Amino acid sequence: MRHQIGLMARTSERLLRRWQEDLLSFVPPSFRRSFAKLAGKKSLLIIQCHQGTLIASDGTTAPHKLLARARSEFVILKIDRDHVLCRRMEVPRAVVDSLDTALSMNIGVWTPFSADDVYALAHRIESEFRGLPQTPRVSIEVRCASRTIVDRHINCVRSLEIEPDAIHLGDEKFVLIRNTKKYRLRRWNNRISIILMIVFIIQTLVFSVLIAGSQSAEIERLTADQTHLRQSLRHKAQAEKQIARRNEMLKKILLKISESQSVSQAMQVLARTMPSGVVVLDLEISRDRGEGHLTVSGPRDLDLVTTLSSTKIFRARDLTATSSTDGMRRTYSVGFTLAEWGVVTNGAAP
Incomplete structure (x- = not known):
């Protein structure tokens, strides 16, 4: 048994020495000489x-x-x-x-x-x-x-x-x-140098694994942050689109309200401007085209063109007049164009 243990120890030492020589072959010569001196060679x-x-x-x-x-x-x-x-x-x-x-x-x-x-x-x-x-x-x-x-x-x-x-x-x-004292000391120095090299390699591997692990964790954290940021930007873009759509809807609603108020004001101005005894039979106003058509019934001496022009809103064109059965009144039909709606909105008409 003692002989087998000794044989195994010698075999292990030869393998470690060969491994040490293989590892030292990758070390620069200057460091190799320093290591040999430190190892007691x-x-x-x-x-x-x-x-x-x-x-x-x-x-x-x-x-x-x-x-x-x-x-x-x-x-x-x-x-x-x-x-x-x-x-x-x-x-x-x-x-x-x-x-x-x-x-x-x-x-x-x-x-x-x-x-x-x-x-x-x-x-x-x-x-x-x-x-x-x-x-x-x-x-x-x-x-x-x-x-x-x-x-x-x-x-x-x-x-x-x-x-x-x-x-x-x-x-x-x-x-x-x-088996001299010097040989035993040299042998122990060799063993210690091999052990130190193994410990150094193990520490290097452990540090490499730790560094790789920390880098991997950092990469995972950055990836998660990037994914979260992308989702936030996506949600922000969707919210901005929804806000833009709502703003557009509000603009349309406000435009409709503004059109309604403008038409109402235009009708009020028209009512205040018409002489007494004039009856509005039909009124059409197109906000998009900026024009309209008016049909009224009034006395025979009604100057509808001048009346409309005095409002600074309506500009008469294509005036036609037809006599009614009354003989004292006529039916006037006139097309008109509209001034800027800001004039109506600001109340610039007299």
């Missing part, structure tokens, strides 16, 4: 023990310089390839998913040594299978080095108070990590 110090002398990969041999660098850099002890046994073989594809476990269980079968005698690592050979269809078996390479030789090199490094953090078996793919 340090440069590497690769040293090799040659005839009792420690030599760094960049040629540094001074013990005090190596010790100073070892305090801040990740120390890798490189084993010469002459002391490393390499073997290539084919294994079932399912073994690749748990290659470390398979190596620990089959070290005596895959190599002529036992697990207590060597430091061993296994790695899949990728270059030979790129572009080829998958097969039931895959090629792997196993490398191992004698514990006696490696421990002797470790003791050589420890003589300078330097503790190797990893063992390099001749190739950068075959690096065996040792």
